[in-house]
Amino acid sequence: MTTDAPVSAEQQRREEELVERVLRSFDGCADPRLATVMRSLTRHLHAFLREVRLTEQEWEAAIAFLTAAGHITDDRRQEFILLSDVLGASMQTIAINNEAVGSATEATVFGPFFVEDSPEISIGGDIANGATGQPCWVEGTVTDTTGRPVPGARIEVWEADDDGFYDVQYDDGRTAARAHLFSDAEGRYALWGITPTPYPIPADGPVGGLLEAVGRSPLRAAHLHFMVTAPRCRRLVTHIFVRGDDLLDRDSVFGVKESLVKDFVTQPAGTPTPDGRVVDGSWSRARFDIVLATEEEQR
Template sequence: MTMTTDFDSSTLTAAVLDSFEHTPDPRTKQILQSLTRHLHDFVRDIEPSIEEWGAAIDYLTATGQKCDDTRQEFILLSDVLGVSMLVETLNDAETPDATDATVLGPFHVVASPPRDAGDDVSAASDGPRCLVTGRVLTPAGEPIVGATVDVWQADTHGFYDVQQPGIQPLGNGRGLFTTDADGAFRFVSVVPSYYPIPTDGPVGALLNAAQRHPNRPAHIHFIVTAPGFEDLTTHIFVAGSPYLDSDAVFAVKQSLVTTFVTNTSAEDAAANGLQSPFEVADIDLVLQPSPASSASPES
């Protein structure tokens, strides 16, 4: 059969779909054909001029050029378009008994340094301190021993370490902890602050064009992993923080909003290497058993 090359707007789509028909991997075939259908429908919907399409290509090129070892502009673009949160929400439905997941964000780009329980992850940062305590648990409330808890956050001025080379040492605001026999972990840090996402690149230009603010409410990031369990990527958000109702990346879930309680005990402060008063956040992070570990053995 001879394929025509005299395409119109509908026969072109059909031809591209047909070109992927013999893709060996079924999932790859599904993705390529669905992408083609939706992308072609999008173009038919907006009918871009040649100049507008060129500008779109230039925008994506600039987004890639803004990425480096310490910044991921494409993740930031995915975040502000709500795509990151949509992916998390769809996958969250598969782990209903676990702590709610939320976006990774663009700054999980360097390895967190291993730390001991109670260490100050933000020792190079000024500002009021907090003690974060928590446990990693199964859905039944049993402790998960030896889980890895990866933590990272901005300083009180709204900057991550990788945004301020020469000002913050690499690893400031980050820590890698291992849960004890009770599934527990704890660390000291600065009290999180709300902050703007970076606006000096293509994503900032998009927000400016849409007259959208760039701010995120105060939060701390977590990735929790343990053998036999699904990985968890989440935050805790500080109750009462500005922008909880208008997070620039749509990542707030009410279940993740955490009250930081003021502790005025001088004895508690001394026990944790702090001065009184200080803030305390206590959290549980629940992991979903992976399908392989929760499946019944075959008889």
């Protein structure tokens, strides 16, 4: 069957009648929001099925795909979030729920590799803890949209190592390239990490197979994750990206925003560091000033 094959008026009537029957099945739902979501989902799902004239073989393939995604998902890997990411659904949800507020820093995808209870470092501390990569100094301020400093903001930072892996992707229980710190009384923060490099999302499962089938790369643009929380402020989940990265316009999860692209400036070997640390070889530095929207500014 081809998608442009004519559909008779009688066939259309039957299909539309089924949609209406399914919609009516939610009439007894006691939760108005759930009823709204389910009715909209039904309309859009059936519209998709009818538009592409989905075959039974394609339906079976879709069920097999979702089953495989369930089988590979565990407490360390969430294949359904990965699927949401590569379809842009994660970024769309973030856009809907994080409307632009003045000069507030833009949000982007959370990603599957955040871990609670990261180690605390002091301002100027090193999150690497043995992770491989070029040392990188990151500094900035945390303010609200009026420019007032936000002291005591909790800043979670995490990233992949130079081999493209997060610590939780290793089997040895290491904690590396992740930590948290707090902004000082003037809203300032600084830390040592490693210069971000591109890496592939996990591509050995059904989502990786999907990307290969449609000719898309699994690579993510180089980035450093941040999650910033402070009293009376909206939580910020974001990344910063490396200016000049070839993958900025084809990040596999559509997470790049121009405002989050920063200069990571390479410093030649022997260049004095901001805190006097002795670095063996070259290092880089970047500035990321974080602006938080207040709870009152949320819609």
